[in-house]
Amino acid sequence: AWVDGRALKKDASVLILGGGVAGVIAARTLHEQGITNFTIVEAKSELGGRLASTTFGANGKEFTAELGANWVQGTQTGDGPANPIWSLAQKYGLKTHQNDWLGSIVTYNATGPDDYLDVLNESVDAYTNLTIAAGARVDKGLVDGTARTGYSLLGAKSRTPQVMASEYYLFDTLFGQTPEESSWIASSWAYNFTYNTDVGGFADDNQMSIDPRGFKHIIQAEAAEFLQPHQLRTNSTVKTIKHSDSGVSVVLVSGEVLHADYVLCTFSLGVLQNDDVVFEPALPDWKEEAIQSMTMATYTKIFLQFEEKFWFNTEVGLYADPERGRYPLWQSLDHENFLPGSGIVFVTTTGDYSLRVESLSDEQVQEEVLGVLAAMFPNTTIPAPVAFYFPRWNADPLFRGSFPNWPSSFFSEHHENLRANVGERLWFAGDATSQKYFGYLHGAYFEGVDVATDMAKCIKAGGCVGMKHVQKVTNARPCQV
Numbered sequence: 183a184w185v186d187g188r189a190l191k192k193d194a195s196v197l198i199l200g201g202g203v204a205g206v207i208a209a210r211t212l213h214e215q216g217i218t219n220f221t222i223v224e225a226k227s228e229l230g231g232r233l234a235s236t237t238f239g240a241n242g243k244e245f246t247a248e249l250g251a252n253w254v255q256g257t258q259t260g261d262g263p264a265n266p267i268w269s270l271a272q273k274y275g276l277k278t279h280q281n282d283w284l285g286s287i288v289t290y291n292a293t294g295p296d297d298y299l300d301v302l303n304e305s306v307d308a309y310t311n312l313t314i315a316a317g318a319r320v321d322k323g324l325v326d327g328t329a330r331t332g333y334s335l336l337g338a339k340s341r342t343p344q345v346m347a348s349e350y351y352l353f354d355t356l357f358g359q360t361p362e363e364s365s366w367i368a369s370s371w372a373y374n375f376t377y378n379t380d381v382g383g384f385a386d387d388n389q390m391s392i393d394p395r396g397f398k399h400i401i402q403a404e405a406a407e408f409l410q411p412h413q414l415r416t417n418s419t420v421k422t423i424k425h426s427d428s429g430v431s432v433v434l435v436s437g438e439v440l441h442a443d444y445v446l447c448t449f450s451l452g453v454l455q456n457d458d459v460v461f462e463p464a465l466p467d468w469k470e471e472a473i474q475s476m477t478m479a480t481y482t483k484i485f486l487q488f489e490e491k492f493w494f495n496t497e498v499g500l501y502a503d504p505e506r507g508r509y510p511l512w513q514s515l516d517h518e519n520f521l522p523g524s525g526i527v528f529v530t531t532t533g534d535y536s537l538r539v540e541s542l543s544d545e546q547v548q549e550e551v552l553g554v555l556a557a558m559f560p561n562t563t564i565p566a567p568v569a570f571y572f573p574r575w576n577a578d579p580l581f582r583g584s585f586p587n588w589p590s591s592f593f594s595e596h597h598e599n600l601r602a603n604v605g606e607r608l609w610f611a612g613d614a615t616s617q618k619y620f621g622y623l624h625g626a627y628f629e630g631v632d633v634a635t636d637m638a639k640c641i642k643a644g645g646c647v648g649m650k651h652v653q654k655v656t657n658a659r660p661c662q663v
């Protein structure tokens with residue numbers, strides 16, 4: 183309903199682009215606010231986004247594998263603040279088990295078993311010191327740097343394969359990139375606000391979804407509680423988002439055009455950075471600079487299924503290759519706590535190494551990872567796997583990576599600009615727009631709530647300025663050259 187080109191209060195129409203955690207929780211928030219004239223537009227055939235489970239395994243030996251998010255990271259301590267993903271997991275009886283990342287682990291190098299748990303423990307201390315020193319820098323108003331700068335200043339300089347594997351395990355597997363590529367301060371707060379109860383974090387605990395319905399069940403079940411069939415369009419890929427002061431039109435790849443008063447775009451940072459979706463008019467410079475200044479990292483889980491388990495009985499095996507980041511992290515699903523008897527183990531790569539892996543054929547990757555297993559287990563003849571699969575998150579035009587990471591050249595004002603609406607009509611939410619929990623499921627959840635709450639206020643007021651942004655992100659003091 184339009185009067186003089188402006189939406190009438192309350193019955194404004196909203197297109198929520200993307201049906202991941204942020205999109206579904208934003209829809210629920212609008213619904214709770216009494217705004218029901220919305221549609222979720224999703225390219226895939228189901229809700230969940232990067233909560234992406236699949237059936238994996240040889241005929242008759244199939245299991246549910248989590249290609250994307252796998253853990254509730256930071257759950258709840260006593261009756262302290264709960265990770266909302268953990269609350270959903272409990273609400274829907276999601277089958278999970280604690281994953282003892284540091285307590286149930288054995289270590290290897292390129293010649294076989296090699297006990298360097300003492301080195302790993304030193305890495306744990308180095309990481310803790312890194313986060314404490316970051317907090318002190320914030321208190322003193324000191325500039326950010328890379329996490330590598332932090333490590334070096336704190337004396338963690340050794341580069342043996344064992345040290346590199348340990349550091350990788352503590353750092354890169356959380357942020358999807360190296361310490362060189364990551365902000366010292368932001369990586370510390372993202373960790374602490376999730377895990378450290380002293381600063382409001384949830385719990386130092388990781389619960390792995392082992393639910394046969396898939397981790398995505400929690401968001402699909404939550405949607406089923408409020409979403410009407412006419413409020414969801416699946417199999418609908420967005421090509422163009424046209425926005426103006428008076429409304430929005432969204433053009434699908436099919437050519438169909440959807441009109442609305444407001445749009446909430448929850449596409450990943452990777453999608454926004456690429457040209458898969460076109461904005462008309464182009465996004466303003468302040469927005470584009472913010473989008474291009476954060477990084478979309480890639481995190482790749484490579485799944486192998488064997489006739490029989492021949493590897494470690496712990497939950498984790500850490501492998502120290504002379505090349506940092508080369509197939510370092512091995513996690514067993516064939517474990518009494520997870521999927522016993524499954525014959526499944528998965529190996530993780532991140533960052534540039536993941537991009538390299540994505541560029542290879544499946545056969546080449548399989549050959550490489552079998553070579554690493556042969557190095558880890560020199561006395562075992564490694565059999566051919568009965569099933570092999572890995573997702574190519576970076577190449578996927580619906581994601582263009584796995585989760586956002588915060589580089590040291592990304593400033594707080596960039597982040598405000600990334601989050602801010604463009605004009606009255608075009609809004610953004612997702613795991614990248616979360617300052618405290620970027621890259622986490624709970625970051626996407628909180629953004630779904632917070633941004634949709636702001637939108638609802640705006641809609642009810644019949645229009646608004648919305649969130650603040652700055653036209654130019656500048657240095658506190660000009661560079662003097």
Ligand SMILES: Cc1cc2nc3c(=O)[nH]c(=O)nc-3n(C[C@H](O)[C@H](O)[C@H](O)COP(=O)(O)OP(=O)(O)OC[C@H]3O[C@@H](n4cnc5c(N)ncnc54)[C@H](O)[C@@H]3O)c2cc1C
Nearest residue numbers: 200202203204225231232251252253420584612613622623
């Ligand atoms: C490999 C991997 C491991 C991870 N591990 C964890 C973990 O253990 N714990 C954790 O907390 N987080 C983890 N994450 C991060 C977590 O999955 C994300 O933070 C969260 O799912 C992001 O939700 P979102 O709604 O912001 O975005 P998305 O889930 O990306 O939702 C956006 C939706 O938009 C759709 N879309 C994109 N382009 C278009 C288009 N053109 N037209 C229509 N629809 C489109 C997509 O299909 C998608 O459904 C992981 C992610 C990955 C990939």
